[in-house]
Amino acid sequence: MSDTGASGRRSWGARLVILIPALWLTVLFLVPFLIVLKISLSQSVIAQPPYTPTLDLTGGWQAVRDFAAALSFENYKLLGSDWLYIVSYLRSLGIAFAATAILLAIGYPIAYGMARAPRGLQPVLVMAVFLPFLTAFLIRIYAWINILQREGLLNETLLALGLIREPLIWLSTDTAILIGAVYSYLPFMVLPLYASLEKLDDSLLEAAADLGCPAWRAFWLVTVPLSLPGAVAGALLCFIPIVGEFVIPDLLGGSGAQMIGQTLWVEFFSNKDWPVASAVAVVLLVALLAPIVAYQRLQARALGER
Amino acid sequence: MNVEPPVRRVYVAGMADGNPEPAASRGAAPGLKPGRAPWAVPGARPLVQFEAVVKRFGGVTAVDRVSLDIYEREFFALLGPSGCGKTTLLRMLAGFEIPTEGRILLDGQDLARVPPHKRPVNMMFQNYALFPHLTVEGNIAFGLRQDGMAKSAIAARVKEMLALVKLEGYGWRKPHQLSGGQRQRVALARALAKRPRVLLLDEPLSALDRKLREETRFELIDLQDNLGLTFVMVTHDQDEAMTLADRIGVMNAGSLAQVAPPAAVYEQPNSRWVADFVGDINLIEGIVASVGLGETVIGARAGGRLRVAQNVEAKPGATVWLALRPEKIQIDTQPPAAFDANCLAGQVADIGYLGDVSHYKVKLDNGLALKVSIANRVRLVERPIGWGDRVWLSFAPEACVVLTQ
Numbered sequence: 001m002s003d004t005g006a007s008g009r010r011s012w013g014a015r016l017v018i019l020i021p022a023l024w025l026t027v028l029f030l031v032p033f034l035i036v037l038k039i040s041l042s043q044s045v046i047a048q049p050p051y052t053p054t055l056d057l058t059g060g061w062q063a064v065r066d067f068a069a070a071l072s073f074e075n076y077k078l079l080g081s082d083w084l085y086i087v088s089y090l091r092s093l094g095i096a097f098a099a100t101a102i103l104l105a106i107g108y109p110i111a112y113g114m115a116r117a118p119r120g121l122q123p124v125l126v127m128a129v130f131l132p133f134l135t136a137f138l139i140r141i142y143a144w145i146n147i148l149q150r151e152g153l154l155n156e157t158l159l160a161l162g163l164i165r166e167p168l169i170w171l172s173t174d175t176a177i178l179i180g181a182v183y184s185y186l187p188f189m190v191l192p193l194y195a196s197l198e199k200l201d202d203s204l205l206e207a208a209a210d211l212g213c214p215a216w217r218a219f220w221l222v223t224v225p226l227s228l229p230g231a232v233a234g235a236l237l238c239f240i241p242i243v244g245e246f247v248i249p250d251l252l253g254g255s256g257a258q259m260i261g262q263t264l265w266v267e268f269f270s271n272k273d274w275p276v277a278s279a280v281a282v283v284l285l286v287a288l289l290a291p292i293v294a295y296q297r298l299q300a301r302a303l304g305e306r
Numbered sequence: 307m308n309v310e311p312p313v314r315r316v317y318v319a320g321m322a323d324g325n326p327e328p329a330a331s332r333g334a335a336p337g338l339k340p341g342r343a344p345w346a347v348p349g350a351r352p353l354v355q356f357e358a359v360v361k362r363f364g365g366v367t368a369v370d371r372v373s374l375d376i377y378e379r380e381f382f383a384l385l386g387p388s389g390c391g392k393t394t395l396l397r398m399l400a401g402f403e404i405p406t407e408g409r410i411l412l413d414g415q416d417l418a419r420v421p422p423h424k425r426p427v428n429m430m431f432q433n434y435a436l437f438p439h440l441t442v443e444g445n446i447a448f449g450l451r452q453d454g455m456a457k458s459a460i461a462a463r464v465k466e467m468l469a470l471v472k473l474e475g476y477g478w479r480k481p482h483q484l485s486g487g488q489r490q491r492v493a494l495a496r497a498l499a500k501r502p503r504v505l506l507l508d509e510p511l512s513a514l515d516r517k518l519r520e521e522t523r524f525e526l527i528d529l530q531d532n533l534g535l536t537f538v539m540v541t542h543d544q545d546e547a548m549t550l551a552d553r554i555g556v557m558n559a560g561s562l563a564q565v566a567p568p569a570a571v572y573e574q575p576n577s578r579w580v581a582d583f584v585g586d587i588n589l590i591e592g593i594v595a596s597v598g599l600g601e602t603v604i605g606a607r608a609g610g611r612l613r614v615a616q617n618v619e620a621k622p623g624a625t626v627w628l629a630l631r632p633e634k635i636q637i638d639t640q641p642p643a644a645f646d647a648n649c650l651a652g653q654v655a656d657i658g659y660l661g662d663v664s665h666y667k668v669k670l671d672n673g674l675a676l677k678v679s680i681a682n683r684v685r686l687v688e689r690p691i692g693w694g695d696r697v698w699l700s701f702a703p704e705a706c707v708v709l710t711q
């Protein structure tokens with residue numbers, strides 16, 4: 001928006017176009033975030049709403065001042081001192097990181113194959129990647145419980161193939177969380193990767209071959225660098241929501257250590273501690289801001305290359 | 307091959323007869339050093355050989371039974387209208403397309419099983435195909451790195467190439483930060499950097515402005531001489547083919563219509579199609595009246611007899627076409643005195659003044675319309691010949707060619 005200031009000559013239409021998303025973000029993101037931020041600075045009480053102080057604008061300036069004085073960073077200090085939260089954060093980041101790495105490893109060949117498929121077939125393949133979304137997310141995760149349980153499809157298949165003698169324990173492990181996350185987020189990895197690989201000009205690979213570069217090396221020197229923006233977009237689209245994932249660890253994971261989404265849920269609904277839950281959410285958001293900013297930088301650079 | 311650098315582009319008129327037959331079947335033209343016209347030397351071994359190469363894309367025949375020999379150090383130009391298969395021919399030599407039929411040999415070795423990255427051939431792509439994620443230097447160095455060249459040697463070569471294409475100081479830019487012409491020069495530098503046995507150039511200069519194009523032409527020639535490279539260039543710019551090439555292959559709808567040095571293609575086209583495609587020409591249809599003693603008499607269909615100083619391989623009564631370049635016709639306001647020349651009378655229908663030359667369109671009494679161009683040797687204050695003027699056109703029997711196909 002920096003170039004709007006250059007002159008007031010921008011037409012009203014152009015301003016309106018910027019205004020709509022700005023309004024959208026303000027109403028649906030900034031305002032709720034400020035409310036959450038405000039709650040995270042208050043204290044839990046048994047009342048309705050379950051925190052204090054509350055802001056009463058009818059009380060005038062004095063009320064606002066009293067309200068501000070009563071805010072504190074106690075909840076954040078708690079998050080920093082209690083291992084429960086720290087472990088929960090680290091665990092979430094670890095699982096999200098591992099899941100994203102697996103997603104990248106599985107998603108890249110799929111996207112590559114799609115981009116190399118005959119032109120006429122590609123829209124069909126894109127549809128096929130979307131297909132799982134036609135079933136509700138929750139139902140699909142429940143289906144995984146069936147597959148992963150002791151007498152489930154996975155163990156039966158492995159037993160039938162003679163790969164294992166005893167049924168393995170899949171459900172309620174981190175492996176189950178990873179399987180669930182990889183399964184659920186695969187389209188988010190494949191589609192941006194496909195978009196960037198599909199744009200790749202074949203004549204660049206020909207040029208590489210022409211200059212003496214065998215196909216496998218051309219893949220590393222040309223294909224991979226040029227699909228990097230797609231890989232980063234896919235990784236962020238998967239990593240960020242997996243960090244805050246609640247359903248998958250709750251249904252497929254064990255009862256031991258929790259992911260941060262579960263912690264938040266427990267604080268909010270079981271402990272009714274809205275301020276701590278809000279603080280958990282704010283810290284999570286700030287932690288995830290770093291990769292988003294990094295992505296924006298990359299995107300701005302990619303846009304400059306057009 | 308000849309050790310000393312060959313002196314460029316000296317052709318004896320009629321040196322090659324414009325015959326697309328294998329070079330070895332013809333004798334070396336007198337007065338030429340061997341090596342300057344290797345295609346005319348019996349037994350000379352070609353560097354690149356296309357043997358009855360056919361390429362079909364589904365139902366489309368892009369290249370149709372092309373047989374062509376290209377010799378070491380030759381500058382060969384493929385000239386032809388859009389879509390006639392020039393790029394496809396180059397791509398087969400580079401290894402990106404596999405011939406449907408026929409063989410391609412390099413140095414006598416069949417290339418069928420040699421993958422593109424192992425061919426000592428570099429191509430400058432028609433769309434440049436620069437790597438967008440690499441800088442100009444990175445692009446130029448790409449091929450050198452594949453060869454495992456030493457870092458310092460690469461740096462030196464890149465610098466040399468940048469100087470050659472006049473892009474010093476642009477080394478750190480990315481392709482998207484360059485103009486179209488600059489990108490084209492990077493593509494050229496990248497293809498040249500490896501000093502390939504054969505350099506394939508697909509419309510190498512089309513995006514350059516006129517001045518830069520002319521400069522680059524000379525640099526290409528110098529470079530080819532100094533490095534002893536063989537160039538195969540695709541172009542549809544006739545001037546470019548004429549000035550650069552040792553030989554021109556004129557392509558039409560997938561096949562080679564004529565392969566000959568520029569002068570021969572211009573002066574001795576072997577078919578109406580080539581005559582019409584290369585430069586401006588008047589084609590006069592006629593019937594052979596008599597042949598003999600180095601002279602053929604042709605009765606123009608529209609009326610009038612024309613003499614040609616050429617033995618035509620056609621029997622009396624056969625239909626032939628007389629091809630006459632506009633600049634070889636003399637235009638006069640009086641009946642000309644020289645009576646051995648062919649002479650036709652008519653009226654000026656149109657005049658185009660281009661500064662250096664003037665074009666006239668003359669409607670002849672027999673109904674034909676001929677194009678005539680006259681060099682403006684003196685400053686024109688007032689046109690000596692105007693619209694509707696009665697004029698006499700004359701041309702020497704040596705000025706025209708008779709085409710039988």
Ligand SMILES: Nc1ncnc2c1ncn2[C@@H]1O[C@H](COP(=O)(O)OP(=O)(O)OP(=O)(O)O)[C@@H](O)[C@H]1O
Pocket residue numbers: 363366367368386387388389390391392393394395432542
């Ligand atoms: N991959 C392909 N699939 C199908 N047809 C093709 C393919 N490549 C080329 N052709 C066809 O082959 C013919 C020759 O194409 P080519 O690119 O060789 O022409 P060109 O002489 O280089 O033309 P221009 O001067 O426009 O570059 C054209 O009719 C084109 O449509």
Ligand SMILES: [Mg+2]
Pocket residue numbers: 392393394432508
């Ligand atoms: Mg082409």
